[in-house]
Amino acid sequence: MTGAERRNSGFGIRDSGLGIRAGVVGFLAALPCVVLAALSAWWFAGGLVGRGLWPPDDVTLAEAIATRNNAEALRLITIGADPNQPSRVRDGLLTSGYDVVIKPVEAAVGAQRADSLRMLLAYGAVVDERELRVLRCYEHTRRDSGVREILDLRAPGEPDCTGVRLPVDRVN
Amino acid sequence: MKPAVLAVLLAALITLPLAESVFQIPIQVSDSLEAIVIGAKYPSSWSLLADSAQFSTTTFRPMRYEQTRWLLQAAASTSLTYNTVFRAVHVALTVMLVLLFLLAIRVRRWIDVAAFAVAFPVLIGIHTFVAMLQEAFPVNHFAEVGVCALAVFVLARQSPKWFFPAIVCVLLAFALSVIESGAMVWVVAICCAAAGMRGMTRSSVVAATVLLGIYLLVRHALDITSPGIGGHGSGFGGTFYSPEELTQRFGAHPLGFIAYNVAGGLASLLFSEPRQGVYSLAIAWKTGEPHAVLLINLVSSIATSALIAWYAVTHLRGSRAGWSDIDRMFVVACAVMVVNAALNAAYIKDEIISVGGLFYAVAAFIAIRGLLETIPQRRLVASALIALFLMTDAGLWTFRAAGLHYVLRYDAFKTRNDWVELLRPDKRDDWPTDPQELAITRRIRDEVILRSVASPSFMPRWADRYWVE
Numbered sequence: 001m002t003g004a005e006r007r008n009s010g011f012g013i014r015d016s017g018l019g020i021r022a023g024v025v026g027f028l029a030a031l032p033c034v035v036l037a038a039l040s041a042w043w044f045a046g047g048l049v050g051r052g053l054w055p056p057d058d059v060t061l062a063e064a065i066a067t068r069n070n071a072e073a074l075r076l077i078t079i080g081a082d083p084n085q086p087s088r089v090r091d092g093l094l095t096s097g098y099d100v101v102i103k104p105v106e107a108a109v110g111a112q113r114a115d116s117l118r119m120l121l122a123y124g125a126v127v128d129e130r131e132l133r134v135l136r137c138y139e140h141t142r143r144d145s146g147v148r149e150i151l152d153l154r155a156p157g158e159p160d161c162t163g164v165r166l167p168v169d170r171v172n
Numbered sequence: 173m174k175p176a177v178l179a180v181l182l183a184a185l186i187t188l189p190l191a192e193s194v195f196q197i198p199i200q201v202s203d204s205l206e207a208i209v210i211g212a213k214y215p216s217s218w219s220l221l222a223d224s225a226q227f228s229t230t231t232f233r234p235m236r237y238e239q240t241r242w243l244l245q246a247a248a249s250t251s252l253t254y255n256t257v258f259r260a261v262h263v264a265l266t267v268m269l270v271l272l273f274l275l276a277i278r279v280r281r282w283i284d285v286a287a288f289a290v291a292f293p294v295l296i297g298i299h300t301f302v303a304m305l306q307e308a309f310p311v312n313h314f315a316e317v318g319v320c321a322l323a324v325f326v327l328a329r330q331s332p333k334w335f336f337p338a339i340v341c342v343l344l345a346f347a348l349s350v351i352e353s354g355a356m357v358w359v360v361a362i363c364c365a366a367a368g369m370r371g372m373t374r375s376s377v378v379a380a381t382v383l384l385g386i387y388l389l390v391r392h393a394l395d396i397t398s399p400g401i402g403g404h405g406s407g408f409g410g411t412f413y414s415p416e417e418l419t420q421r422f423g424a425h426p427l428g429f430i431a432y433n434v435a436g437g438l439a440s441l442l443f444s445e446p447r448q449g450v451y452s453l454a455i456a457w458k459t460g461e462p463h464a465v466l467l468i469n470l471v472s473s474i475a476t477s478a479l480i481a482w483y484a485v486t487h488l489r490g491s492r493a494g495w496s497d498i499d500r501m502f503v504v505a506c507a508v509m510v511v512n513a514a515l516n517a518a519y520i521k522d523e524i525i526s527v528g529g530l531f532y533a534v535a536a537f538i539a540i541r542g543l544l545e546t547i548p549q550r551r552l553v554a555s556a557l558i559a560l561f562l563m564t565d566a567g568l569w570t571f572r573a574a575g576l577h578y579v580l581r582y583d584a585f586k587t588r589n590d591w592v593e594l595l596r597p598d599k600r601d602d603w604p605t606d607p608q609e610l611a612i613t614r615r616i617r618d619e620v621i622l623r624s625v626a627s628p629s630f631m632p633r634w635a636d637r638y639w640v641e
Contacts, residue, residue, distance in 0.1 A: 018283055021555050022547035026286025029540070029562035032570035033289035037185040039574070044189040053189060053577055054631050056624035067629035071588040075621050093629065115593075122598035 060087035065107040065116045066094050073104065073116065074123065083125040095168050105131070106167035109138045114146025127154065137161035138168075179279035179288045186573070187270050190296065191263045193580040194305050198620040199258050201590045204310035205616065208254070209609045211240035225390075230399045232391050235349035239311055255619045258310050265315040266305060270295075272322035273530065276329065276501075277537045283544050290566040291537035294476060297572030299444055299469070299641075300529030303522035305576070306583050313351035314526045320347040321360045321527045325504065325534075328364035328372040329497075336371060337379040344380050348387050352398070356512060356527040358384045363507040367500040368492055399518055401426045406519035407449025408432065410458065418519075430517045437513030437520055441528045442477040444469035447641055449520035464637045472568035475561065476536050480506070483539035498538055505535035575639030582640070584625040591620045 043053035056072075061081045064073040066089050077083055086103045094100060094110040102110070105125050108117035121127070127135065136151050136159035173181075199208070210227075214220035220241060224234040247257040273295055279288050295301060304315040320343040327336055340361055347354030361380045364372035402419030405412060408429070413421065422429035436446050445453055445466075453470070456462035484506065487499055495503070512528030540562065547555050594617050595603055595610075604610045628636075 018545060019548045021552075022283060022544055025547050025555055025559040025562065026283055026544050028559045029544070029566050030286045030289030031563065032567040033182060033186075033293055036293065036570045036574055037182045040186045040189045043577075044185075044192065047189065047192055052192070054581055054626040056626050057630045059627070064627075067627050069585070069589070069627045069629070070592040071585075071621055072624060072627065074592050075624065078621060118598070119592060119596070122596050 060089070061085070062087040062089045062102050062104045062107040063093060065104045065113065065120070066111045068111060068113055068116065070113075070116050070119050074119065077123050083120050083123055100168050102167040103131070105135060106138060109135050109144075109147055110142055110168060112142055112144035112147060114144065114150055117147055117150055121150075129155075133159055133161075134164055134167065137164045138166050141166065175282050175285045176279045179274060179285050182285075182289060183270050183274055183292060186292065186296070187267060190576060190580075191266055193577045193584075194266050195259045195263050196623075196625055197259065197262075197306070197308075197580060197584040198587050198591070198623060198625075199255055199310055199616055200308055200587050201594060204258075204308055205613065207237055207240045208244065208310055208616070209604075209612055211237050212244050212612055213606075213608055214241065217241060225394050229395065230397055230403065231352065232394065232396045233313070233350055233352075235346065236309060236311075236313065236351070239350070243311070253619045254616050255623065258308065261311055262305070262308055262315070265312060265319055268319045269304070269315065269322065269530070272319060272326055273533065275326045276322055276534055278329070284541060286544055287537050287541035290540045290562060290569065291533050293566065293569035293573040294536045295530065295533035296576060297472075297569045298441075298529045298532060299447065300441070300522050300526040300532075302576055302579055304526050305580060307523065311350075314353060314523045316350050317347045317354050317356055318527055318530050320344070320354070320357045321508075322530055324357055324360045324372075325364065325501075325531075328361075328369040328504075329501070330371040332371050332373045336373065337376040340372075340376045341379050341383050344383055345387075348384070353515065353524060353527070355384065356508070356515070359511045360504070360508055360527075363504045363511070367503045367507070368495070369497075369500050369504065401429060401518050404519040404521070406433065406521075407446060407451075410451055410454035412448060412450050433516045433518070433520050434514050437516035437525050437528075438510060440520065440522070441509050441513065441525055441532050442473060442480075444473040446520065447522065452641060463641070465639060465641050468568055468571060468638065469641070472565060472572060475565040476532075476539075476569070479539040479543060479565075480532075480535045483535075483542045487542060498541075502535055502538045505531040505538070509535070571638070575635070578631060578635045578639045581626045581631065582628055585628055588620055588623070588625050591617045 046052040047055070059067065059069070059072060059076075061073055061076045061083065064070075064076060083104050086101050086106075089095070089100050089102055089107060091097060091099050094102075094107065103125075104120050105117060105127060108114075108120060132151065132155055136155065139147050139151060140159070140161065199205070211220065214223070214237075217238060220237055221234050224237045225232060227233075227237075243257050243261060244254070246252075247254050250257070273292070274288075277284070277288060277291070279285055304312055304318055307314075323343055324340055327339060330336075340357075344354065344357045344361070347357040358380050361372055361377060365374070365377045401422050402415045405414050406418060407413065408418075408421075418429075433449065436449055440446055445451055452463070452466050456466060483502060488495065488503065508531040509528040512525050512531075515524050543558060543562070547558065550558070595614060604613055
């Protein structure tokens with residue numbers, strides 16, 4: 001290394017061997033990468049303790065369905081979650097401004113996910129007559145042809161939604 | 173701290189979480205499961221090797237199945253999960269690409285560190301790099317070819333040694349045996365020799381060419397043809413066409429489409445457009461809504477390509493004899509990009525030009541270094557403008573590079589969800605009838621389902637606009 005390369009400017013910028021000005025330009029050009037490196041170090045260190053960049057969220061079964069995360073829903077069922085048990089869905093996923101407690105099948109209808117609904121039915125979700133009416137009325141507000149097809153197989157025709165409270169309305 | 177150490181440190185810090193993001197992607201159902209099942213079912217490696225030559229009439233990829241079998245055996249002997257073993261290999265390939273890039277550019281001076289700090293985000297931020305991280309078959313062959321191609325390039329920078337021809341041949345043979353794009357290793361060797369890089373001797377070139385000739389003869393003997401137009405879907409203008417549509421539209425007169433694809437492949441490397449043959453710019457023009465990601469990619473690529481063009485014009489005026497070592501590297505990098513684009517003749521895919529993407533970053537490094545070296549001769553205002561230009565370009569590329577984490581997490585989410593459709597209790601008729609295939613499918617599916625990954629619903633909503641095309 002030459003003497004020039006060892007010199008430092010008053011701003012702590014090393015002389016590149018081509019003069020301080022080239023060193024300053026080089027330093028400025030390198031800045032975005034240095035920022036990314038610092039962020040990356042933070043993300044990686046956080047990852048070691050489970051809080052890195054976008055770690056997997058803890059979700060309920062209904063939340064997994066509401067966020068189209070069928071694999072997470074299946075994992076929760078595999079480790080013992082009841083596909084018929086209502087659970088909390090946080091604000092912003094199916095509703096705006098409040099949390100709701102709903103059944104996974106209702107979350108599937110709300111998220112307009114026929115594949116999720118089919119999966120829940122395959123893994124033990126039960127839809128009785130009362131629940132079917134709720135789902136069909138909910139589907140009327142969240143139109144989805146795939147979901148409707150599944151529900152129509154169980155009860156074709158237009159549902160009577162008089163007096164039916166939708167799953168996402170269940171708040172005080 | 174020495175410049176090289178700082179460069180390694182920067183690369184390591186950025187690569188560590190990137191490796192984690194790559195590791196989080198589960199084994200894929202498409203392309204991967206079939207190869208894993210085949211690799212597991214064969215009684216011996218030899219019989220698998222012999223039969224794999226007949227698996228397809230358009231591809232000859234014996235090592236695809238062989239290495240899958242080895243990795244399955246590695247998982248069995250170490251009691252690790254299949255996901256751990258296969259994903260660890262992908263991580264290792266990613267790290268090797270970064271290390272080889274560092275070896276190829278040789279950071280020695282502080283000015284090299286600055287050029288590296290701009291070029292490294294180019295390396296990992298270019299759309300062809302993510303193609304080497306997303307797909308796996310179940311090992312990403314394009315990443316393997318990239319490693320082999322960069323390794324040959326690194327060898328060519330050294331003083332020649334007697335064993336170099338053997339190493340070049342091993343790398344070429346391996347690359348050709350995993351995917352047809354492995355021919356890029358031969359292209360790199362030829363380009364290095366043609367540019368006069370000292371480590372690439374005539375014996376290496378002859379040996380590699382003979383090996384490529386043997387490979388082509390074997391393919392011919394096995395009646396293996398190359399996929400033509402209609403073998404794969406590809407874009408034209410603002411539309412993506414299915415294989416059938418392509419055959420119908422261009423099958424009778426393919427020359428125009430071939431020229432479009434080759435030009436498109438090069439344009440994709442230089443301007444990040446088109447992608448898979450489709451010009452998003454044309455769509456944006458029609459709809460009047462250019463996406464932010466399109467503008468970021470376009471501006472960063474145009475700026476860097478302009479810099480590369482500036483270097484070519486200002487440094488390659490004389491004959492080959494007058495070129496410096498770094499000029500020869502630059503010529504090789506540009507030549508590899510052009511030849512790689514030609515491999516897109518039948519259809520355009522980001523993966524096919526992934527080797528070109530690696531060399532684009534090499535060319536960018538040399539051009540940026542060249543620009544920084546001119547600073548002492550420039551006026552203050554010009555120096556300030558160059559600083560602004562480089563900082564903006566570096567900032568855009570760094571933003572693109574940071575987006576890799578989002579893209580890979582999104583991919584992990586989608587890939588994991590694909591497994592839900594397998595072995596569904598309500599579709600028992602679709603289950604594999606072979607007990608061994610069923611057991612492997614069940615094991616991988618269980619492994620994948622138990623590995624939680626981030627959901628895009630809990631990631632920033634703006635990320636789609638800025639990072640996903």
